[in-house]
Amino acid sequence: MALNVVVMAAGKGTRMKSARAKVLHRLGGRSLLQHVLDAAAPLGAMRTVVVTGHGAEQVEAAVAASGAVFVRQQPQLGTGHAVQQTVPALDDAADTTLILNGDVPLIRPETAAALAAACGGERLALLTVELADPSGYGRIVRDAAGAVTAIVEHKDASDAQRTIREVYTGMMAAPTALLKRWVMALKDDNAQREYYLTDIVGMAVAEGVAVVAAAASGETEVLGVNSPAQLADLERRLQRQRAEALMTAGVRLADPARFDQRGTLECGQDVEIDVNCVFEGRVVLGDGVSIGANCVIRDAEIGAGAVLHPFTHVEGATVGAGALVGPFARLRPGAELGREVHIGNFVEVKNSRLADGAKANHLAYLGDATVGPRVNYGAGSITANYDGANKHRTVIGADAHIGSNCVLVAPVTIGDGATIGAGSTIGKDAPAGQLTVARARQASLPGWQRPKKAPKA
Known part of the structure; x- marks a missing residue:
C-alpha cells in the first residue's frame, strides 16, 4: 500500500x-x-x-x-x-x-x-x-x-x-x-x-x-496527553506494559508497580530486579544478574551473575561476569570491569579498566586508570588524574596492593606486585615487587599546647 x-x-x-x-x-x-x-x-x-x-x-x-x-x-x-x-x-x-x-x-x-x-x-x-x-x-x-x-x-x-x-x-x-x-x-x-x-x-x-x-x-x-496528570497516568500504563512483557519473558520483578524502563532493556535468564530501579538508554543484563533496590542504570552491559547492590548508579559502563558492585557505588562512562571485580560502597570509577579479580571495596576513586588483575585498591585512595588542564593515566600492574588513603598522581605506573604504603602520595613510578612509601616521618612534640579561644570580654 x-x-x-x-x-x-x-x-x-x-x-x-x-x-x-x-x-x-x-x-x-x-x-x-x-x-x-x-x-x-x-x-x-x-x-x-x-x-x-x-x-x-x-x-x-x-x-x-x-x-x-x-x-x-x-x-x-x-x-x-x-x-x-x-x-x-x-x-x-x-x-x-x-x-x-x-x-x-x-x-x-x-x-x-x-x-x-x-x-x-x-x-x-x-x-x-x-x-x-x-x-x-x-x-x-x-x-x-x-x-x-x-x-x-x-x-x-x-x-x-x-x-x-x-x-x-x-x-x-x-x-x-x-x-x-x-x-x-x-x-x-x-x-x-x-x-x-x-x-x-x-x-x-x-x-x-x-x-x-x-x-x-x-x-x-x-489516550492523549493534555495535562501533567494525564502524562503521569500514561507513564504508569506504559511501565506496566513493559513490566508485564519482562515478567512474561521470565524476569523476576519485586514489584512491577515500582519499575521504570526508559529505553530498551534486554534480559537473560533468571534476572532479578528489586524495587525502584530505573533503566535508561540501552541496557543489557546477562543471565542470573541481580539488581538491588533503587539502582539507576543507563547505557550499560552487565555480565552474567553480576550483582548490583542497592543505590548503585551505572552509566556508559560494562560490568563483567560475577562482579559485585555497590551499594552506593558509581560507574561513570568508560568504566570497564572484568570478571569478579569488586567495587564497594562509595567507590567511583570513570574511564578505567579493571581486570579480572581487582577490588576497590571502600571510599575510593579510580579515574583514567588501567588496573591489572587481582589488584587490591585501598579505602580512601584516589588517582589524581587532572592537572588543571589535561587528564593523565595511571597504570597499576597485576597483583599490586595500594594501601589506604593513597594519592597516585598521574601519569604514573605501579609495577606488578608492588605495594604502596598507606597514606603515600606517589608522583613517580613505583617498581614491581617492592614496597614504596612516600610520607613524612611521624613526630611527637612534647609540651605542645592546643590553641585556646580567648575569653570573652
Missing part, C-alpha cells in the same frame, strides 16, 4: 502549564512525538509530514533525524486547518493518507497499519474505541445497517446518542485525493471559528464514499 502519514503536532498544550511544546514532553524516556513516529516507521510511508506550530523550531529539531517533512500551522485554527497545511506536501502517488496525533503516544504499529488497510485508498476509515465512560468524546453514529453516518460531539449529542460507547479517537485514514479536496472545502462557520477535520465525514457520506471504523485494541493506545 502506498501511504502518506500525517502527524498533528502543532498544539501548545495549555493545560501542561509548560514552556515546552506538548509533544516534546517525555514518556518512557522518549518524547510523545517520537513515540508516534516510531509507531509509524514500520508502515514504510512514502512521506511522513509533521504539522508543527507552537515551539515549531524546537519540535522540528528534536525529530529531524526521522526524515519527516515539516509544515507549520500558524495560527492554529483547528484540526481541519492543520491538515490543510499538509496538502502541498502530500505525495500524490500515495493512495492513502493516515492521520495520527502527536500527543497520542502509545498507538501500536499494528493498529495504525490496520487503520490504513481499512481505508485501502477507497474508504474513509475512522479509528474508534469503546469506552465504559465515553463522556466528552465524539460518538460514532451508525445507521440500521451498521454503516457509520456521522461523528456527533458530546455537547451536541442527544440523550440517546450519549448512550453510545463507541467513540472517535481523533485518528483516521482517507483516500489522498479525496482528503485533499475535502479539507480545502471545509468551512469555519461554527462558534469557535475553526475548521474541523471531522466535518469530512459528512462530505464522504454525501458523496457515497463508504465510511468505516477500525477498532483500537483498548483505551490505553488511544
Whole structure:
C-alpha cells in the first residue's frame, strides 16, 4: 500500500502549564512525538509530514533525524486547518493518507497499519474505541445497517446518542485525493471559528464514499496527553506494559508497580530486579544478574551473575561476569570491569579498566586508570588524574596492593606486585615487587599546647 502519514503536532498544550511544546514532553524516556513516529516507521510511508506550530523550531529539531517533512500551522485554527497545511506536501502517488496525533503516544504499529488497510485508498476509515465512560468524546453514529453516518460531539449529542460507547479517537485514514479536496472545502462557520477535520465525514457520506471504523485494541493506545496528570497516568500504563512483557519473558520483578524502563532493556535468564530501579538508554543484563533496590542504570552491559547492590548508579559502563558492585557505588562512562571485580560502597570509577579479580571495596576513586588483575585498591585512595588542564593515566600492574588513603598522581605506573604504603602520595613510578612509601616521618612534640579561644570580654 502506498501511504502518506500525517502527524498533528502543532498544539501548545495549555493545560501542561509548560514552556515546552506538548509533544516534546517525555514518556518512557522518549518524547510523545517520537513515540508516534516510531509507531509509524514500520508502515514504510512514502512521506511522513509533521504539522508543527507552537515551539515549531524546537519540535522540528528534536525529530529531524526521522526524515519527516515539516509544515507549520500558524495560527492554529483547528484540526481541519492543520491538515490543510499538509496538502502541498502530500505525495500524490500515495493512495492513502493516515492521520495520527502527536500527543497520542502509545498507538501500536499494528493498529495504525490496520487503520490504513481499512481505508485501502477507497474508504474513509475512522479509528474508534469503546469506552465504559465515553463522556466528552465524539460518538460514532451508525445507521440500521451498521454503516457509520456521522461523528456527533458530546455537547451536541442527544440523550440517546450519549448512550453510545463507541467513540472517535481523533485518528483516521482517507483516500489522498479525496482528503485533499475535502479539507480545502471545509468551512469555519461554527462558534469557535475553526475548521474541523471531522466535518469530512459528512462530505464522504454525501458523496457515497463508504465510511468505516477500525477498532483500537483498548483505551490505553488511544489516550492523549493534555495535562501533567494525564502524562503521569500514561507513564504508569506504559511501565506496566513493559513490566508485564519482562515478567512474561521470565524476569523476576519485586514489584512491577515500582519499575521504570526508559529505553530498551534486554534480559537473560533468571534476572532479578528489586524495587525502584530505573533503566535508561540501552541496557543489557546477562543471565542470573541481580539488581538491588533503587539502582539507576543507563547505557550499560552487565555480565552474567553480576550483582548490583542497592543505590548503585551505572552509566556508559560494562560490568563483567560475577562482579559485585555497590551499594552506593558509581560507574561513570568508560568504566570497564572484568570478571569478579569488586567495587564497594562509595567507590567511583570513570574511564578505567579493571581486570579480572581487582577490588576497590571502600571510599575510593579510580579515574583514567588501567588496573591489572587481582589488584587490591585501598579505602580512601584516589588517582589524581587532572592537572588543571589535561587528564593523565595511571597504570597499576597485576597483583599490586595500594594501601589506604593513597594519592597516585598521574601519569604514573605501579609495577606488578608492588605495594604502596598507606597514606603515600606517589608522583613517580613505583617498581614491581617492592614496597614504596612516600610520607613524612611521624613526630611527637612534647609540651605542645592546643590553641585556646580567648575569653570573652
